[in-house]
Amino acid sequence: MVFCIISSYLPSVLNFRGKLLEAIHAQGFEIHILSPDLEQFAAEHKQLENFGYYVHAIPMQRTGTNPIADLKTLWAMRAIITKIKPDYVLAYTIKPVIYGTLAAWLAKVPQRFALITGLGYAFQNVEAEGGRSIFQKLVHGLYRQALVRSSKAFFQNPDDLALFKQLNLITQATPAVVVNGSGVNVSDFNVVPLPLDNTHQIRISFLLIARLLGDKGVREFAAAAAIIKQSNPEVEFNLVGWIDENPAAISQHELDHWVADKTINYWGKLSDVRPAIAESSIYVLPSYREGTPRTVLEAMAMGRAIITTDAPGCRETVVDGENGYLVPVKSVESLVEAMRKFIDDPELAEKMGQRSREIALTKYDVHEVNKHMMTEMGLI
Structure with a gap:
């Protein structure tokens, strides 16, 4: 069985999804990672390969809305996904969710999951002002197209899910689940004493x-x-x-x-x-x-x-x-x-x-x- 994760920033795969991939790998899954700018993150790339994972470079501009560049991203991801034939795809952050999910759908991946880790600039002031800019309407429309083709969508807080429902970006056709963020490996973050001043009082x-x-x-x-x-x-x-x-x-x-x-x-x-x-x-x-x-x-x-x-x-x-x-x-x-x-x-x-x-x-x-x-x- 093959599991594929799509990210826009390779270090976040280690920092935020590392334990998840470790647990999935322990279940016997072959792990594939799609991410851009691998040459900038040689240490992370090597570390992931040392875990036995396969890392694939994709062309992706993390910011910007160049439609030609984004189409190039979509088709490149589709080609890689078609080649590795994953049984499951999980995409997180805006461009991987949109274009990765669509690419997985085009490649006929059976199980496609979207993880909404935060909303960012494309949702700024949407609730407060009610109106949406042309850019926001475009991004929201792309989200809608991706999520309707997702097997399930994960949200990291109930407010984001409620907003997606309010904006009609996710419908009852796509199951949605709220999880408690990315979690924290508490064994790596031990309690340490508070810093003290020269008089051995708590230093604020x-x-x-x-x-x-x-x-x-x-x-x-x-x-x-x-x-x-x-x-x-x-x-x-x-x-x-x-x-x-x-x-x-x-x-x-x-x-x-x-x-x-x-x-x-x-x-x-x-x-x-x-x-x-x-x-x-x-x-x-x-x-x-x-x-x-x-x-x-x-x-x-x-x-x-x-x-x-x-x-x-x-x-x-x-x-x-x-x-x-x-x-x-x-x-x-x-x-x-x-x-x-x-x-x-x-x-x-x-x-x-x-x-x-x-x-x-x-x-x-x-x-x-x-x-x-x-x-x-x-x-x-």
Whole structure:
């Protein structure tokens, strides 16, 4: 039996689907991976091949809407899929879901699954404003065509599923299942003590890990940092991530300004985020919308309190007042208020961090999430 996964970014196969593929491979499946830009990710490519997987290069522009380029992607994927003859195909993120699912359908793959890991730019402001741009209507139409040809669609939070139904992008003809994100391997993210200051008291430091996009709440994080620094200059604000090719990306000038003003400690892009989490006492993600944010789950597994938004995907990770606080999207004032609770009572960070670990263990363990998905796909 052959299982094929389609991704737009090879490192995410290891980071987000690695344990899933490992479990499927253990069931005796031959694993094939389709992804672009293999030459840029030689280490990941080699690691996946060392696991016994087959990795295939596909032409794909991660961003942009060039119809000729996207058709080239579709036909290239169809050719590879026709050759390897998979019994199951799983595609995730926007272009793999759209073009990968259509390619699998054209290649007559019996079981085709779509995993909606987040909505991103194509769904920005759709709920708030009601109207849709021409670009959004185009993308949504393509989603509809792909999902009607899917055997089943997985969503990482109930809000995304509800929006897809509201926009008529998924119908009753396609079964839909909500899973608890991508999960987190809790054994890889052990609880570590909170950082201490020179007097051996809990040192309050806030951390955000994200692609540096406006809709991740990076600007709100920096604005809140600037306000708090006026009265509490000792409080640290740490940022991990990188500027992505995306219409919503922050500018290099903005980032340089925050660093020069000593508002933000910028640690760049890290291959291992655990040291950053260990050096921080509270994790913050002021995102406008997520599937289920993996960085939040990792911070929870390491025993960190969470401040995140009362937004789809984010709100599922926090029981407000138990393992952290939920704040309104784009509200710098509310973000500052939540941060001040930890500054005024540092013991909250320890108490809420313990609760975060409990939630990570019971709800987000990667092995349980993967077992759920494999059962729904008929692999076990």
